Amino acid sequence: MLDADKRRRPRRRLFRIGAELDGKLHLAIAVAVFLTLGFAWWAVTFSGLVQPLFLPAPGAVWHRMVSLALDGTLWQDSIISLYRIAIAxxxxxxxxxxxxxxxGCFRVWEAAIEPLVDFVRYMPVVAFVPLTILWSGTGDWQKFLIIWIGTFFQEVLMVMDNVKRVPADYIGLGRTLGLPERRILWRIVLPSALPGIWDTLRISVGWAWTWLVLAELVAATSGLGYRITVSQRFFQTQTIIGYILLLGIFGLITDQVMKALEKVLFRYLSVSR
Known part of the structure; x- marks a missing residue:
């Protein structure tokens, strides 16, 4: 009876709210999910339940991506898209x-800016595509502008919330010590808000990838989104799925890199916990 209870305890801990998870176990679960989905994809295509035109087999997608990589198309599309998203x-x-x-710090600026930002952020980015083409043509600046519109206004409000979450006691302590507002901002508010701001950047870069593809799907002659559009015209489903998976890989790498940098830049958070 006691042995059974001991075996159940680790399982219960896994499903406790906020419970820590061993790094190796975390990785094993994540890999298992990807492998399961990959096996399901292979099984569906191998059994013939779905025609290759609608869902090609994993092997067909892999061979197509290798072919595009060998002739340089994949690298050219990836480099131009990475350049566009990095700049924008x-x-x-x-x-x-x-x-x-x-x-986030000054109510007067909040009253002046936040309503305008709220107003613009509810406008669909897709609706700006014709205007951005009219304003800046079909070159890189049009792509930059679409990504900027899609991320800037959301980021502003999230950064504002990060700043507002700084405990008022910290700011009160700075005033008690006689610090001027400028030093309270640089020495107290910013260090406290930076971890949250970094997390905001990590989340918003995911939106940037979405808006990049949108910008390249229309009036583009290069990039990952452009290649998806061209492939759709010729029913090259292998290329479409391959590029979609590649976008997911790029996004996952970006996310994991930013998480790793967070642990380096804000080590004091893990120490305080």
Missing amino acids: FALASAMAIPVGILI
Whole structure:
């Protein structure tokens, strides 16, 4: 009876809210999920339940991607898309972070800026595609603008919330010590809000990937989204699925890199916990 209870305890801990999970077990579960989905994909296509036109086999997708990689198409599309998202996301973040900090700290700026940001962020980004083509043509700047519109306004409000979550006691302590507002901002507010701001960037870069594909699906001559559009015209489902999976891989790598950097940049969080 006691042995049975001991065996049940680890299982119960796994399903406790907020319970820690061993790193190896975390990785094993994640890999198992991907393998299960891959096996299900293979089984469905191998059994013939779905025609290859609608869902090609994993092997067919792999061979198509290898072929595109060998002739340079895959690398060219990836490089141009990575360039576009890097520039556009950097511009959007460089502008959103100071604006978000400003309206998060000062009510007067919140009253002046937040309603406008709220107003614009509910406008669908897709509706701006024709306008951005009219304003900036079909070059890279049009792609930058679409990504900027899709990420800037969301980032501003999330950064604002990160700043507002700084405990008022911290700011009160700074005033008690006689620090001017400028030093309270740089020495107290920003260090406290930075981990949250970094997490905001990690989340919003996922949106940036979405808007990148949208920008490249229309009026583009290069990039991952463009290749998906061209493949659709010729019913090249292997390329479409392969590029979609590649976008997921790029996004996953970006997310994991930012998580790893978070542990390096904000080590004091793990120490305080």
